Amino acid sequence: MLVRMLLMWMLFCCLIGCSSSGPQLGTVEGSVMLDGDPLPGAVVSFRPVEGGRTAEGITDENGHFTIEFAAGAKGALLGEHEVRVTTFRERVIGDNGRVEDPGMPEKVPKKYNEESELIRTVKSGENHFDLELTSS
Template sequence: MIARLFSLFLVSCCLIGCSSSGPELGTVDGTVTLDGNPLPKAVVSFRPVAGGRTAEGVTDENGNFIIEFAAGAKGALLGDHEIRVTTYREKVIGDNGRVEDPGVPEKVPKRFNEESELIRTVEPGSNHFDLELTSS
């Protein structure tokens, strides 16, 4: 009898959804351009101003990104976020001393990454941010 009740409970959860115990997130997507051109393969980070887990995404060839809070959880914490955008990738040298990955130099000015001036508010539901960066 207990096994049947437990099975019924599991089926009910699957059909109507169990409540999530994680923090409330707002979905976040957008585009990044640098001097009017899409910025591919850039890491876009949303760092909560009040503290908490940073959420990130990577731009595609057209500069589009989708932010993920954790594996399988799209979005970012609600509230104000400092946004950082970077293209830098460190050079990787293998055990044999050869360069395995030449890395990528930073294309984005510090005011959009290390010393970010970008602040956006993530609200419940869907959030879209177009980040139009300039190199000058």
């Protein structure tokens, strides 16, 4: 009886694991340049045009980014995306009244974030997007 219950439990677990195929993602990486210089510390967001979860990444000191859909899941949903780039970070004041994070002003024009004109299509497999932005 115990063996049968154990076998049924294992079968149940296998069926649950096999049926939970997640969304189709394409890996996304690239770089962000602003006026020809790498843009470190910028948040790069891929928002699906047809709706769905936004995927994000943060640029390193060389302007390179890798997009993550969720913790441990690299990439973005397949299809067209509005791409937004922002450097703005709010100032954080701790409970003691001291500034814990001075924040960061926005360096990127609205046409690349709030009013983004950037559209990229994520395909199955690897995707590389270099974003050449201008401050004017």
